[in-house]
Amino acid sequence: MEFFVPLFEVIKCLWGPTSRYLNQHRKLEENVNDLRRKVNDLNIRKQDLELKKEAEIRCRKVVKKEVENWFETVRSTNVEMEKIEMKFRVVSYFSRARLGRFVCRKIEEVERIYQQGSFPEGVAVDGPPATGVTLLTTDLEGRMDVKEQIYEYLRGDDVGMIGVCGMGGIGKTTIMKHINNQLLKENQFDAVIWLTVSREFNVVKLQEDLACALDHCLPKNKLEWPAVLMEILERKRYVLILDDVWEKFALSDVGIPEPASHNGSKLVITSRSIEVCNSMGCKVFKVQPLSQAESWNLFLRQVGDGVLQDPTLKEHVNLIVGECGGLPLAIVTIASSMKGVDDAFEWKNALHELRERVTSVKGSDTIIFEHLKFSYDRLRDSKIQNCFLYCSLYPEDYHIEKEGLIENWIDEELIDELENRQAMHDRGHTVLNKLVNNCLLEKVMIDNVKEGVKMHDVVRDMALSIKRGDHFMVKAGTELEKIPSEHKWKESLEKVSLMNNSISEVLLISPKCPNLSTLLLQKNYFLEKILGSFFEHMHKIKVLDLSHTGIWDLPNSISTLTSLTALILRQCRRLRHMPSLAKLTALRKLDLFNTDIKEVPHGIEMLENLTYLNLYASGLKNLPMGIISRFSKLQVLKAWLNLNGEEAAKLRKLEILLGAFHVLQDFDGYAKSLSSQWPTKYWLRVGSPKTGYLENLPRFDNLENVEIDKEVCFINCKMGNEDFVVLSKDTKTLTVEHCRNLKSLSNISLFCEANELKTCTISWCEEIECVVDLSLSSCNSLQNIEILRLRKLWNLHELVRVAAVASTSHTPTPPGIFTSLKEFYLIGCSSIKKLFPVHLLQGFQHLEHIEVKHCKKLEKIIAEDDEENQNVDRRGSITTFAFPKLKTLHLIKLPELKSICSSGVRIPSESLKYLSIINCSKIRKIPFSISLLETGQPSPLSLELGYVHPKKWWKLVEFDDPNANDILSSLILDYSSEEDEESEPDDSDQ
Template sequence: MELAASVTGAIFTETVRSMSGSVRNRINATNRFEENWRAFDTALPSLKEIRTKVKKVLETMEVKGESVQFRLRRWLEDVEGIVSEATSLGEKRLSSILFLKWRLGYKLSSLVEDIKRLEELGVHLLDRCAGDGSVKRIEYIPGPTIFGLTTATGMLSDIAEKLKDNGIHIMGVWGIGGVGKTTLVKALNNKLGKEHNTHPFRLVVWVTVSKEFNLIRVQRQITERLKIKTNLGDTSEELAGRIRHVLTEETNVLLILDDVWEPIDLNLLGIPFTRRPDSLKVVLTSRFHDVCRNIHTDVDFKVECLSGDESWKLFCQSAGNVARSDLVKPIAKAVSRECGGLPLAIITVGSTLRGKKDVKLWNHALKELKRSVPYATSIEERVFKPLKLSFDSLDDKMKSCFLFCALFPEDTPIKIGELVSYWMAEGYIDEEGNHEESMNEGMTWIENLKDCCLLEDGPHDGTIKMHDIVRDFSIWVTSSSQSEYHSLIMSGSSLREIQPNKFVSSVQRVSLMQNKLEKLPESLVECAQASTLLLQYNSHLLEVPQGFLQAFPSLRILNLSATRVRSLPQSLCLLYSLQSLILRDCYFLKELPSLNTLLKLQYLDLCATGIRETPEGLEVMTRLRHLDLSRTHHLISIPAGTISKLTSLETLDMSLSSYHWNTKGQVQVGHATFEEIGCLTSLYALSVRLFSIPSLSFKVYSLIGRLTRFQIFIGSDVLSLPTRFDMRMIKLSSYNVSQVSIGWLLVNSTSLILNNCTGVNELFKKNLVNEDIRSFDVLKSLTINGFPASLGPSGGSMAQLDLFPNLEELHLQHVASETISELFGNLGFRFQRLKLLDISWCSKLTCILLVGNWILSLPSLEEIRVSRCERLQELLVYSPGILEASHEPLLPKLRVVKLKSLSKLKRICDQGEPLECLEQIEVIDCKLLGSLPISSKNAAGVKE
């Protein structure tokens, strides 16, 4: 009995403890009920607001004919479920039952977490879809056509079909160099772009890997394509995490990895890989089947050489009709056969012989192709032989210019301006002409090399690149010590050290750029013939030994840009033949040795160095043509008489330099004056900062008149200047423009920037009341930033004169006008040639244009950008009956509208306004905007 009582007591005690714990938990949960409900009341409206934005985005995408984003649709479905559940909970909120409140408390807590998760995901999806953060589904990649090549088009169809197979996730495309692998996958990319409604991929990402594999470089290509925000110092692990986070949220993604030379761990790249039907798929190209196998491809396609018929068809496309003429055709067919079916070789040889009608030339070409060369049995030789034919057809200077391109790392875009400057320093281009003439000659040579298929367009404007095979050929040509073009090329190879035995006396050029070199050899065999030494982008390099430069007595080009050198050795002064010294972005370089022996120097680039004064000996450089002192943030001294002695100077770039020029009488004794620049009769491009507007003198006036490009910043504030001479620009900051004579300076300017200036209306009035003053006739761009009053002088409401007859761009920031239409009546603006209207931070602006009276049409306007104007309600406001009365549209050429952070904007324009040319409209954070100006008249043309 005692035992039973003991057991019963223990059970009762434990039961009571359990019940009391449960009740206590319920009471605590009930106490948290109101706290959870307050969190719920805060979170749900925010989620509903994001839901509204998502719906608008989807509506816009549907109007434009785009496929609806699956992720947005799925997100909306989840949100609707949450909202429905929230409504149900709201009905139970007033219940006083303890048990029900306990249950609701737990449910609310879980629901708030779900709401916050969906809110975060919604913001992320909107960022991906809106404005500048949008990611194009498929980017068109230019490349040769495969039209008419049966084998290639057939393989393209096979690859596209295999991509639909849910059991295939990684696909390899392999074959020898020059056989057309990259061309094939470019065609695949573009095919998917054209047929986006018939394939499952919502996103295609193209990445070029290259022979010298660099994990971070490849990752950055992916982050740039996906518009993932990164930091300069991010590690590969951090980049992989960001890539993985974004791609995990995506479905049906295709990743194309072009030119893979070794197996890649996709996980290290940040590629999330599963075997789900909608998971990411990969297509890679490689010269080696082993690479495909080691990456565990599911299926591989070998790209074979072209058949005889296809080779002949492609050859005729490249060589033109002359190949089919009766006399040439038999020889042309033999030449085509000698190309071995390699598309690159066929195109190269065919382009070289295009238009050549002399049978002797064709026979010579055939003879050269049949000649044996070293290592004739290797795969590379099958390409190198036909490439050598094209190379041998060049004259000596053109050969040297072509081979110079191989000094740059593989797959690196080469800036045309930089390349031509090198050619000029090497002496390949005539020094007698001015810079513009020399650049034109260089551009002509580049076009000739492109016509021979030895160079091709780069990924950006103003760049070119070498095909991998062509670069390999170039290195093969220059690698022999017996070659007259012998070069040491180890650029982009991740070198930390270079052995002295790599340098031999026969070397002509040395390229060690874009490595990780920490030191250079102290002494070398003398490289007496070397003319070029490229060491830029070795960010770990701290010094250049005295003996190292002594080994290169004949140097014409020395580039140490973006290294960490703090000083240069005295042996620099022994480089008597030096034409080009480039020290750009050497931030730690504080001073240079005397340059008074470098009498042949023509190009000196000290941009973004740490120098405090110009180097000693600069004044004796009478052959110097280009001096770059831009971004010299510590420069405080230019000795008097230095600049005026540079009698050959053509460009002087001091944009973003801390140095302010001043005029005679206002400058410290011993310092250069602005008048010295007026002595430079060869100068055509100038970018400088002045403390004040110089007094009108014949010397200064004639200087401004003869400059082709200039950027002159006047004022005390430190503001940015563009770093390129792309216009004739005057920028005034914190200056009273009415107190000095400025018209003579503006009459030659195409761009005027007035930043926080006073006296602006008075300046305009002078031109309005006196028709003989035409200061703004050539002005094409006007920027006004920081003007607290309405623009336009009092009494100017009847202005009949068009003050800016040729204005194409108008930028207004922090201006107090209520409407831009004020500029019509007060200043006589007509805007007949205006192409861009850019307005931001104008707090009093209620509408952009009042249509009627002064404004009936803006015939040339192509783009409107408006942001952060807190009172703006409408872009266009119409006078009664104006739309019905007008026979012409107000904005017949408007293509682009970009609107951002306009909290009160309700309408863009009247629904009757036909914006037939509209192509792009971006709306970000405009909560009250009810509709977009998209109709049946322009929906087909709107691209995004």
């Protein structure tokens, strides 16, 4: 029996594998069928997930990586299943068990893959926001139904091209602006592109605008443009809105793919012509006029509910609303012009005037022109009306910068001459507001920076209809390549606008235009030459604008235009030769900014009526003595020339001055001669900059366009003698560069009385030891400084030097030091070791931005005084919080920096948005603190970008607050680019 027990155990051990082997051999067919069912179930789940995936993609979501990996795994499983099927069909008797074993393993694997494909949290995440521009919108009264219909078609697959048609002013553009914004908000497309086509259709301009919207540079060869644009758009799911299309065109000529259901992209055009929409194969939506009730509601929103108080008034209002014909533009414009009118007789008269206009004309465009002209007539003031009409000289749908427009009105003498230029600008803004409030102009933003206005295209058409024919010739922005032929220049012409075209030559013509007062040729970049005979019969011309052209020289016939009051040649970079200006004694404005002239034009001294003179030209070095003082009426002087101080001080009407005094004594003489009568705006450079200074400025072109607001810049001056240098008390920006003998700003007389100083920059001053020396004087001006920049001050040891005191208890806190400071920069100051003393911290309560870079010896950002060092133990656990509003902290390449804060000082980090600590490897402790919520949880941080380097150092530093360690470390990225080894800027940097 004892023999059989081991034998039984051996048989038992062998039987398990043998049994499984026989089972896999015998049940191969059954297992393969089971595997087929499970793979089929797997593919059904895959199909369901693919439907979900497609739905999510249509909503502009991005499929998760794990889902894509799962799809790839299923695809591999199907390939292996095909191989198993092939082997099963040809398997030999002796190989069945081995194949069966593989099939059993595959069954388990497919079951696992099936379970992994559940994805309870969905298959996709939110994608990046759609690219596009959110547009300003107005009321959508009575338009919601058609807007929703269009929107539903954009979301569906049935229609690729939509045409929105209706007469001018009916609300087509307003509807589509609302849809544009909704599409951007709901984020279902990669891009929502808005392009205004306008009446003068031009394929090249449309392609350029489309490329700009797609943020893509087109190749030099224009023949390649359609293919390039087509390729870009085919990779996107987009909505392209073409506003104000006047004629049919082939999409392929532009480079626009034909929208189709398979790509999900859409094209919408708005047009006044239903034929255009139909001919381009669009699903057409015709916008109908508003009903009487809708018209009434829209009118009341503009004019106000006050008209409902008087029953008689209400009756007249109701009749005027009826006369508007349901046209939103007419309703809004007329209502705006009647706002504030509460006299029934005036409303009755308005109704009479409106009826008289509308019944006397025919044609839809003409009818709405008469509605709009009613509002134009109600302006009453002819100068305001002419200001409005002037806006029609710009291209259609052009965004007009406000300040530039007002300057043009002043040049045209449309603004009454007041006591100063600022008063005229104020008057100009008042006129603009009146035109906007009467809905004759619309507010816009230019590049999201400057305020501007634009004319609705129908309003512009109305304005041109008033002056069309023999008075205005407007071909602005129409891609003209040649000047209009001579027969088109009528003798009665008053204003001609050919701006923003591609005119490259002025033919041998001599237009007979004895009444022409304005000729606008700006932004014809290829225009190089004008023949002298062109101006021969334009003796009454007052405003000539040739700015932004490629003109080389002006014809001598310019010298005979004795009525000329404004000659504008800005950015004519090739212009070198100027004819004599001696006879142009009526000239009030001469603008030669960024031309290539080398000498002051001959005869300029005769222009005693000048109120505006811009001589900012990099090649112009000197201004002959005695000339400036002849321009006693000057209000604006901009010149990068050496000004004589006493001579410049004689310009008592000067309001804006951009200029240079090569010698400190000249500036001193100017300042003392002015006493308290400084210009209202100035940017003054004092001293002789090093060779190449201009070229090293960010861009000379933009220097004259900086925001001018009471700035003085000292460059390469000897400033040790405090008897010199008198600053105006209202100086807001002070810059000091390469100045010798200057130990601190306290050496500059009246610096401490410049109580409105907001920005101070000191650079490359080798002898500066401190910014302010309170041992010399108190300094009230520091309490208003908001931005302080210190760069390449190699001998700087401290920010503020405090007078020695008898008491040894602690250093006194100077009153009003840096209490308004928001931004602080310290770059390349190689001697300073300690930055902010603890006793100055109470002055930095508003500091938001700290940037410290390339300071070789800096050891501490916030440092205790020696006496405070001795009293650390006495302070015990008291914590001082520094920089409570800090948003940005950049500490870059500070090899000796050991401490950000002294013991017991912490920096709250709730408001911190940007943090970088790069190559500061001696720091051992991070002093950020995070407050706790009532729940005991740490407050959330607003950190958007955080970089540290090296990462291994960051892992070793200690934190005063453990919560800060946990939260900050999860948000910090390793700054691993080559810039982490950025070298200190060269000492010769300008």
